[in-house]
Amino acid sequence: MTDFAATKAQFDLPEGMIYLDGNSLGPLPQAAKARVAQAVADEWGQMLITGWNKAGWMAQPTALGDRIGRLIGAEQGHVVLGDTLSVKVYQALAAAVDLVPDRRVILTDSGNFPSDIYMAEGLIKSLGRGYALRVVAPEDVADAITDDVAVLMLTEVDYRSGRMHDMKALTAKAHAAGVVTVWDLAHSAGALPVDVAGCGADFAVGCTYKYLNGGPGAPAFIYVAPRHIDRCQPALSGWLGHAAPFAFDLDYRPGTGIERMRVGTPPVLQMAALGSALDIWDQVDMQALRAASIALSEQFIAGVEATCPMLVLASPRDAALRGSQVSFRFEQGYAAMQACIARGLVGDFRAPDIMRFGFTPLFIDTDDITRAVNIVADVMQNRLWDDAKYQTRAAVT
């Protein structure tokens, strides 16, 4: 079992705020303050260049990768950190299409996070040679897995609705059709149990600043199935993915195993913060997390639906089909969310009309949900969104 009161006590949360936006940017682990200060003053400041060895900076991308690997069901030694999620999507896709050289279609769905689709477009532009992107509705994905598809690229949990794809079934269907899979776990890692190895996923990528609480701009991760890694010829063949980076050879030779998916110098200060977040994750059982997440989500749905008939559930009602977020549709959703935020309930808004709330048992408990429901009810019942001050949109929403 996991003691979620104990994990909650390890976060710094602003006084009085109910933060249901950990699916966008996770909160600060208290220990990260001292840990980052140490990385700055004692490591960078005192060790300087020797920090790459002495402080273990160079080994962090795989060491932290393995700790994330446990959360997503990866085999030991097959996850590495680095770059941003968009760059990791590009790497995974480029390696995946290479594995199916006689096909030209990348299949995805319209529920995918737009950046994944943009990165695929960029890769296709570089590849030329008839490569094409095929975008279908989420519910049509299974039927669209045909034998002209090279790669199936999906985000497991929809960033707006929380609707979850069946990773195991879709991967099996893909494999039966000779299709390689790339799974984006942005809204899965730290949100629910993931089992990339058990599902037979070929590639998986994700970010660490959402549910994993790694901090703003924390690096992304990539997983490559052991059966593929030795055949991956990295498209982003940076020196730290080289077999011998410090030999400074003029020819690229990919490194051993997942190390070849490294590109450039890793972000040491961001990794220090992420390490503190993973110290908390090391205490968490993912099945217990899932049970707690579902309990919080169900409590929230029931409370909101009982008090706010104007809000229409946009997430699957069946918890088994949902990630760790709940969304409601409301035409004045932007202003309504601003009104909630002004009252200490932080969720977020996704155009055109989605009010999105993330459930993160590491630092949110049932008392928080009770208070959250009361705030939503106040905003909706009293039409607080009508106030003009809530209607001016910020640059980042």
Added chain:
Amino acid sequence: MTDFAATKAQFDLPEGMIYLDGNSLGPLPQAAKARVAQAVADEWGQMLITGWNKAGWMAQPTALGDRIGRLIGAEQGHVVLGDTLSVKVYQALAAAVDLVPDRRVILTDSGNFPSDIYMAEGLIKSLGRGYALRVVAPEDVADAITDDVAVLMLTEVDYRSGRMHDMKALTAKAHAAGVVTVWDLAHSAGALPVDVAGCGADFAVGCTYKYLNGGPGAPAFIYVAPRHIDRCQPALSGWLGHAAPFAFDLDYRPGTGIERMRVGTPPVLQMAALGSALDIWDQVDMQALRAASIALSEQFIAGVEATCPMLVLASPRDAALRGSQVSFRFEQGYAAMQACIARGLVGDFRAPDIMRFGFTPLFIDTDDITRAVNIVADVMQNRLWDDAKYQTRAAVT
């Protein structure tokens, strides 16, 4: 004029250490300790998701980019931060080859940093269609700029020898032959005055953790000449380079100007540290820096040559042809450098036999050089490299 005693006072340097390795990883600006702590506790901790607007995180890549732009002679609004240098090389190269669609050759030299060459190889693999890399000796570059070349990709200052290419002359020769240029400023930015606009450079990239002192894993930067930016269709088309990232459109439309070269979420904690480093750079006149750098380098060369006949100068003797580093060849260079480090003089070693010393007037003065020469003389005259304890190689050298 620049008061270098005042800039030196703004760095934390380990007691008794003479750090001639700022060309590998710059030291800690004292103010970065409080600034990073603020970014962690007050911004991430208290603002959470609103930090993207309230703390200005989203605007940092261009705001910091402009401050670097002054150091490299860029037009205002044409430098943006993000990713690692290898990724920025890839972006620049991919955009550059697009501008010369009827040619297939990327020309570079064997003195380029290997990762630049590796990234070009990776891009060429994705592009197919007859694209090829042509690698010539540094002294043969000018003659190799022929009318079948699409892109000339060079690092201005050689990472081993400090030998400097003539950016203005080579760019002019390239343009006369219809060739687009990509300049890597890894060992130039913060090392010497650079004038990308005056030289007519098409693309430039660089890192911020060396001379710029941005900290381990600090993000890279990219410059695109104003005349090209509107025609650049980014290969790494991430959401933060989109015209409207938060509209979540399914189709990629590049953002305005240099913003389109952004990819994913920027590393907020690293940018905070870099901001403190740039606060010091804002006080520096680049011509004064160059004069001080040459004075320190000449003092070091004269002192070492007068005392250590076994060390052979591997850098150009003419300061005008040299960046801000000095290298000597010595067969037992690795062990000799370890012996120097053990005595408080930190330089670095590059295979097979280069002992490399960086000169950084922001925190190194003539007294430091006097002491550095004495240490090198002690190591060489007393054959201290013979000690077996200096001969075991670390993973990162």
